[in-house]
Amino acid sequence: MDHSAERTLSTYLTGFVLAVVLTAIPFALVWGELLTGPAVYYVIAVAAVLQVVVHLVFFLHLNLRSTPAENLFFLGFAAVLIFIMVGGSLWIMMDLHHRMM
Secondary structure, three states, X not given: OOHHHHHHHHHHHHHHHHHHXXXXXXXXXXXXXOOOOHHHHHHHHHHHHHHXXXXXXXXXXXXXXXXXXXXXXXXXXXXXXXXXXXXXXXXXXXXHHHHHO
């Protein structure tokens, strides 16, 4: 095994461990009822965003130095679309909740 393969394996293992930890934290908080109310939602949201960053950095190897500008542009465009879809869905659900109460 050469040095580059070892470095790649170590980055994959680091990403895997971080992904497991970022999955276990919200799961433990909800399962053990350690947090209640809106605080648990904030922890889940932060863990989800951090997990997306971990996947992009450790598994897809995206960074600002070696990634072409076009890839970063399309990644930003996808992030905006996801934000619009999630935000729109939450807006619609909150509006429906408000109208039904």
